[in-house]
Amino acid sequence: MATIHLSTVGKQYEREQWALRGIDLHIEQGEFLALLGPSGCGKTTLLRLLAGFEAPTEGEIFFAGERVASSAGSVPPERRNVGVVFQSFALWPHMNVAENVAYSLRARGRVGTQSAHRIPAVADALERMGLQRYAERYPETLSGGQRQRVALARCLVQRPRLALLDEPLASLDVHLREDMMELIREFHQALDGALVYVTHDQSEAMALADRIAVLTEGRLLQIDTPHRLYREPRSETVARFLGRGRVLDVELVAAAGTGRFSARCAGEVFSVRTEADAALGPARALVRAGDVRLEDIGTVNAKVIRQRYLGGKYELELELFHAPGSSLVCEHGSSLPLGHDVVLSIKDGWIVPESV
């Protein structure tokens, strides 16, 4: 049985305006699910509904088959066994690190009056988050990264069946984020329950999550593994939101074996991947930067209209001569002048299912 199940969940804060609508979602035991989407798409609202800080306007939420929320009422947060880690860390300033971590156990009467760092569950959580040396320190003496470790340890110690992390790395320095991503992985491994992780950073979601749910304007557009979302987005919105690529108008001109067609665009014919039931005719093809090559010989078919240095390589934006307004991106080892004519070839593409 799925650990957590949302059935047509909607949340309306104000009349006429739905922050979330029609959310159907299963979250499996132990799963790492990222909620990804632009600002205002409803990620935090979904997190708050799972935590029990808000009740849905419509639909139901089940934890291990038990209904915890519906429009008729909601099980309060303290009875859901959910751990929440906020972006702001929300540590108690007057408690040392070990006391902060022990707080939820004390509040529930699960431990006696012994020093916090002697409580085995606290010592274990501190060790897992690399905080043994900091047990007696106070939050104001810690760096941002260390405070985030304390917030994670405090969540871990509760052994929640669901941990909710709201943009935990957003306020940290970019260099620190790499290290912290490793820590988030360790945190997930140490959890028994599922992890729902809110972010608007697609590289974070791709690197960490088992599955990613992409939200826009309160709707769940697609939920899939990072690989499938990137390779086989179901809609142009998802195709554009994740990774670097462009969507072109093409004509599917011939079937080329299971799940493959030949597509024509601007006089070029190239191979694309499709769903099994695709048919000949007009369609829209996603072409990623990695699928475009610059060739040394051939007929010139595009020109450089923009370029960006990525460190070690350049990202070029290329306009196709025979498809005005259509552009592709590719990576190149050296800089090319704007307006420079090039020969490009397209090695692969994906026919966006909603386009056929």
Ligand SMILES: Nc1ncnc2c1ncn2[C@@H]1O[C@H](COP(=O)(O)OP(=O)(O)OP(=O)(O)O)[C@@H](O)[C@H]1O
């Ligand atoms: N308490 C509230 N009262 C009224 N409207 C709200 C409230 N909380 C959120 N909203 C609205 O609901 C929508 C979704 O907001 P939410 O905070 O869930 O988005 P988000 O994806 O987490 O955004 P961000 O990435 O900017 O944090 C927004 O239009 C927001 O203005």
